[in-house]
Amino acid sequence: MxxxxxxxxxxxxxxxxxxxxxxxxxxxxxxxLVLTSFEQTWSWINAESLAAARTFIASRLFGPVLEVSVNAILAFPGxxxxxxxxxxxxxxxxxxxxxxxxxxxxx
Incomplete structure (x- = not known):
């Protein structure tokens, strides 16, 4: 392990x-200085999975809270x-x- x-x-x-x-x-x-965000990198690799992850998070009970934290993580450099x-x-x-x-x- x-x-x-x-x-x-x-x-x-x-x-x-x-x-x-x-x-x-x-x-x-x-x-x-150019910093590519994690969201740009993820959408460049596979945009469909990024959209699927966003809809999955939005459908959860704490979706609005999770959406804020996920958006913060996606804004950081990849x-x-x-x-x-x-x-x-x-x-x-x-x-x-x-x-x-x-x-x-x-x-």
Missing amino acids: RLIVRVLGTWLVGLALILLIIDGTKSLGADH WAVLAVPGALLAWLGRSRRTRLFVRHDQI
């Missing part, structure tokens, strides 16, 4: 790095939205055993 969590976290951090490179390239070409949970998952999947170091005089 720890391996799956760590691989998923590493994969998310890798995607975040790719999105950061894309934003950096766009910023260099435009001569000003690389930031993926990097935070990716780093958290990679940290949770780390090896928990302590490292034992041996000094030269103990050999």
Whole structure:
């Protein structure tokens, strides 16, 4: 299970790095800072699933409350939205055993 969590976290951090490179390239070409929101990135990849997620959230009991928080998350840059949970998952999947170091005089 720890391996799956760590691989998923590493994969998310890798995607975040790719999105950061894309934003950096766009910023260099435009001569000003360009940040692509997570909503723009998601609609570029698959607009139908974004619309389906929005209708799913709107149909829930706490839809208006969830809609505000989801809109806030969708407004953040895509690389930031993926990097935070990716780093958290990679940290949770780390090896928990302590490292034992041996000094030269103990050999």
